[in-house]
Amino acid sequence: MNNTIAIIKKQLKDTLKNKTVLIQFIMFPMLTLIMNHTIAIDGMPENFFVNLFATMYIGMAPLTSIAAIIAEEKEKNTLRVLIMSNVRPYEYLLGIGIYVWVICMIGAVVICTAGGYKPQGNITFMSIMAIGILASLLAGTTIGTYSHTQMMATSVTLPVMMFFSFMPMLSLFNTTIAKIAKFTFTEQISLGQVTNLQLKAENICIIIVNILIAAVLFSITYKKCGLA
Amino acid sequence: MNDTIMIKNLSFGFAEKQVLNHITFHVQEGEIFGLLGPSGAGKTTLIKILTGQLQQSDGYAKLLGKDSKKLSGTERRQIGTMMDNFGLYERLSVYDNLSFYADIYHVSRSAINEILKNIGLYEGRGIAVSKLSKGMKNRLSLARALMNNAKILFLDEPTAGLDPATTREIHDVLLSQKKKGTTIFLTTHNMFEAEDLCDHIALLSKGNIIETGKPADICRKYNHLNKLQITLKNGETIILENGSASANTVKEYLENGSIDAIHSTEPTLETVFIELTGKGLDGYE
Numbered sequence: 001m002n003n004t005i006a007i008i009k010k011q012l013k014d015t016l017k018n019k020t021v022l023i024q025f026i027m028f029p030m031l032t033l034i035m036n037h038t039i040a041i042d043g044m045p046e047n048f049f050v051n052l053f054a055t056m057y058i059g060m061a062p063l064t065s066i067a068a069i070i071a072e073e074k075e076k077n078t079l080r081v082l083i084m085s086n087v088r089p090y091e092y093l094l095g096i097g098i099y100v101w102v103i104c105m106i107g108a109v110v111i112c113t114a115g116g117y118k119p120q121g122n123i124t125f126m127s128i129m130a131i132g133i134l135a136s137l138l139a140g141t142t143i144g145t146y147s148h149t150q151m152m153a154t155s156v157t158l159p160v161m162m163f164f165s166f167m168p169m170l171s172l173f174n175t176t177i178a179k180i181a182k183f184t185f186t187e188q189i190s191l192g193q194v195t196n197l198q199l200k201a202e203n204i205c206i207i208i209v210n211i212l213i214a215a216v217l218f219s220i221t222y223k224k225c226g227l228a
Numbered sequence: 229m230n231d232t233i234m235i236k237n238l239s240f241g242f243a244e245k246q247v248l249n250h251i252t253f254h255v256q257e258g259e260i261f262g263l264l265g266p267s268g269a270g271k272t273t274l275i276k277i278l279t280g281q282l283q284q285s286d287g288y289a290k291l292l293g294k295d296s297k298k299l300s301g302t303e304r305r306q307i308g309t310m311m312d313n314f315g316l317y318e319r320l321s322v323y324d325n326l327s328f329y330a331d332i333y334h335v336s337r338s339a340i341n342e343i344l345k346n347i348g349l350y351e352g353r354g355i356a357v358s359k360l361s362k363g364m365k366n367r368l369s370l371a372r373a374l375m376n377n378a379k380i381l382f383l384d385e386p387t388a389g390l391d392p393a394t395t396r397e398i399h400d401v402l403l404s405q406k407k408k409g410t411t412i413f414l415t416t417h418n419m420f421e422a423e424d425l426c427d428h429i430a431l432l433s434k435g436n437i438i439e440t441g442k443p444a445d446i447c448r449k450y451n452h453l454n455k456l457q458i459t460l461k462n463g464e465t466i467i468l469e470n471g472s473a474s475a476n477t478v479k480e481y482l483e484n485g486s487i488d489a490i491h492s493t494e495p496t497l498e499t500v501f502i503e504l505t506g507k508g509l510d511g512y513e
């Protein structure tokens with residue numbers, strides 16, 4: 001556990017000096033606050049921007065940041081040195097994972113605040129966000145493990161991130177896309193937030209299947225590529 | 229003395245290329261051992277096998293009496309490594325890089341400052357690694373390797389590309405570590421480094437060990453000329469047989485006070501390497 005805590009502390013210092021990753025955490029919470037308070041159109045669904053950006057945040061921030069962090073550590077050999085210093089791969093992944101999850105949850109709090117929910121609503125919103133961030137983290141970890149360089153991670157992350165982030169929004173305009181999107185965890189989270197902050201059994205099942213698929217993909221990637 | 233590192237019949241290869249061929253040697257506790265060879269000879273591969281980053285295809289390597297493939301966490305903590313690619317966190321400062329590893333190795337914060345002073349980086353402890361020169365990065369990388377008071381240090385070309393002053397400083401640090409009883413295994417293609425620092429060396433060429441021993445012994449072994457080279461104060465150079473037949477001549481020069489320097493004609497490690505492989509330590513014929 002000491003190693004995991006050390007990794008979290010190191011990552012916090014590193015992120016404060018890493019604008020590329022920092023902006024991933026800040027952009028959507030800030031956009032939510034600004035858009036929610038400045039744009040009001042008649043007939044616009046309640047908390048439209050909160051739901052929209054919360055879903056995009058889940059699809060982008062955890063996925064891109066954890067993939068970038070792992071790929072950078074692999075590219076610059078810092079991860080190899082860590083493993084040689086008797087840090088176990090699970091300690092590293094746990095440290096990075098906890099760190100990104102907590103930072104993303106802080107961003108989620110900001111988005112939640114913009115929603116102006118009641119106390120129970122806040123808890124539900126944050127729970128939905130917590131599950132969504134976890135699923136996105138698993139996908140990002142898989143990409144980071146698969147990639148040898150940051151450039152490679154970016155190339156793989158971009159289409160995956162766009163798919164998960166934009167499907168819920170595009171499904172509003174096209175029924176065919178909606179049929180495909182319903183199999184993604186971001187769509188289910190988006191639906192859960194829109195429908196009075198309730199995740200139904202169907203939503204939860206699809207999210208769990210998404211998480212399981214990500215876990216299996218990670219397991220296969222880890223066995224094939226390893227961490228260092 | 230005990231053997232800290234023991235390598236027997238160790239081989240490693242990829243599908244089409246054999247990188248190491250039946251390597252056998254041992255490194256004694258508390259000595260500095262140098263592995264000399266040109267780029268591509270297999271030096272880094274051997275370090276990677278010894279530190280568990282790669283696994284040999286044949287033979288075995290033992291570190292501290294344990295199979296290098298089965299090192300436990302406790303044994304790994306007794307090993308310090310400095311690879312040629314540094315593996316430093318570029319955005320973090322010198323101090324933050326070491327404090328992170330201090331947490332990993334359970335080393336106190338006061339030890340960081342002590343190491344920084346020893347390595348000559350204390351004044352620059354607040355500088356981001358991305359702004360350091362290659363020499364400073366080398367030193368920081370070495371400082372990190374020294375943090376856990378390792379019993380064995382693996383250093384991959386620790387002074388490659390450094391100026392003579394920085395090289396000297398790093399040599400001093402290594403010699404002081406040796407005095408503390410640390411076993412140091414370093415790779416280099418710098419023969420002067422090997423002659424200055426190493427108790428024993430092995431010459432590696434195309435994955436084969438072609439010679440091992442003390443640097444001076446190897447040079448003497450290949451001293452085929454076995455002559456004395458006398459430089460006189462008037463600039464003249466005289467070559468004499470290294471034997472009793474030359475004693476009177478040398479005595480005469482000494483009595484006259486005309487000798488500026490006497491050298492044997494034993495070859496340098498570079499010359500030995502060329503004799504054995506047809507190529508220099510820089511890899512050129």
